[in-house]
Amino acid sequence: MLRFAPWLITTLLVGPILAGLAMAVLPAFGYLPALGGTDFSLSPWQALFAQPGLWRSVAISFASGLVTTAISLAVVLLFLAGAFGSRLDRWIRRLISPLLSLPHAAAAFGLAFLIAPSGLLARLVSPELTSWERPPDLLIVNDPWGLALMAGLVIKEIPFLLLMSLAALHQLDAERRVAMARSLGYRPAIAWLKVVAPSLYPLIRLPAFAVIAYASSVVDVAMILGPTLPPTLAVSVLTWFNDPDLSRRFMASAGALLQLGVTAAALASWWGLECLVRRLGRGWVTGGQRHAGERALRLAGKGLILLAAVTALVGIAGLAIHSLAGFWRFPDALPQAFTWQHWQRALPSLGGPVTATLTIATASTLLALGLALAALENEQRSGRHPAQGRLASALTLLYLPLIVPQIAFLFGLVVVEALGTRPTRWLVIFGHLLFVLPYVFLSLSEAYRRFDPRWMRVALTLGATPNGAFWHVRLPMLLAPLLTAMAVGLAVSIGQYLPTLLLGAGRVPTVTTEAVALAAGGNRRLIGVWALMQASLPLIGFVIAVGLPRLLWTHRRGMRGSP
């Protein structure tokens, strides 16, 4: 049975994506009998290109993909170079998991409440510095350049790239490399950038690609922080798709394909930038320069990540304050009174979506965990180890759902729905599985592959069967990484907006879809309640992942600290 696991995973990941893309291509060229399109034509494309502001949408989506990734990656690399081993380093490392588990939408709302003209920042400096007695008429959130959107994405992508980098650094023996370079007279941060960063980047290239793809096609964050007239391409496509005029679905399909092209173009441009940086960097690495810029590098490394982390945390605090705020005049930094009223009013409607969110998250995570365990156990038993780090390995397939824009292939799957399948909770669970599985697998695989093979050998030579050894030795010993992978899976599922919305046909409300739906309304108290709820659900998983092993292994010293 185990032998089929890799095959099953590949089919599960690749099948729906190919099917979805195929089913987006047909209507994009006018063919969709269910909606009366029986002839191939270019009219959906003509309609698409006639949309006002289309190219601006395209440009912002493209730029958002590249700028977000470049800034996030730069912040992460500067931090690793400049703060290695410092107190800030330990503090940030402890913050990664909670920041990573924070859903994109909640982080976006937090940022919006912070930087809006009537937001916390403006209140803190008004009226003393600004002499604003009323919120200024500025378009900060939803700015036409998409800067707020990019900022919101950067806050969320930094922890992701940082976690991926820290995992990859295990393989690089970074400390000894830096020590060697320092003994040759290089200052620490420069040493790190010259001898570690060039080897690190190839190992985090796929995660960087995933960030580009995500940032260029994201929907929920763009609906909260992104420009509105016109919105980003992905948001436009979703609007056309939801148009009561069903014939607009042809144009929406063409738009989904255009999105695929925009993301592909962003990836290609990134690749070009990579080549450029590699060429320019080669001279710099061997140029012999040892000191210049060290202080600036260290300052930037610490300052930028601090700014991002504090922004995220203050944003969450802002959500909490808004959810409890009574009357709150503008330049006042804090509300005049606090009240539970918003929570009490929201409570009856919270129950259903919270239950749905947790059910879907638990089901998709358990499915993903089962599949990942089966594939990894098969890999161990067959003694075949996958080629890591190489682009053309099975790992690339894991990244496929993260690199193909959601909106491009989910549409195709929903077109299938229009042909007969009914939107059910199971369809949503399956849709989430596509995105949960890669993260669960990536999170679990490292611990699994590093697990000392002698443990299983001892168990087998003592007469345990392979399955017995799996259940009684490997699983208990890997409990901590297993629970972490589960927490990651839950967090990924809880944060999913587009798959829930599209595959559930809007009839499977979760905290995420409800919270994002409130964005247009602008009731900040209510948004505070829902976004805070959305932010706290994934924390449950991480609390369990940290607490349960401590509780279980109180009297097992050898199990403290990961195996």
Add this chain to the structure above:
Amino acid sequence: MTLSPPESGPMLDGSLIDDLVFDKVQIALQGRMLLALDTRIAPGEVLTVMGPSGSGKSTLLAFAAGFLTPAFTAGGRVCLAGREITALPAEQRGIGLLFQDPLLFPHLSVAGNLRFGLPRAVSDKAARVEAALAQIGLAGFGERDPATLSGGQQSRVALMRLLLSAPRAVLLDEPFSTLDTALRHEIRELVFGRLREAGLPSLLVTHDHADAEAAGGRIITLA
């Protein structure tokens, strides 16, 4: 390189019924011959295989125990107690293994580790475990966390766990190399004494001459 057998070639007749037999065993890595072994180990005998690192000592153990990775190719047969075990999965070979480290399962208690070794069919498990602990001077240690035991105590529990699993032969992979000198002597005596007492054919792999001498059996040196 080839090792000539110290005695005439092994045969599977009645007199060898409990022997561990290596019948024209050859192991190669990517076409390059790594080692060859053709010998038999009698009950209670400890055969020592010596050689520098990279000479294939551990590969030989992996082959005998059933853990050879697919990168290696092996020829010949391994027979134990009159039946061929070359193709059997590790858990059905009846071969026990002592590693460099005690490798007590960190999530189980000391008693849990010993119970893990006992075959499922054994009925009075608690009594057997308690008796085993008493034999190695650790009576009453059953509920202890293995991580709280000293290195010597851990080694003794690991040996007992192995013996409780009732193997028909034992492989030892430099089992004393991580112990300090004083302890090494004590544990060596204990291990070889117990193995002889149990009448098990044993194969010791080491690069320490003192180990080989203490084992007191034939010595084969790999180059």
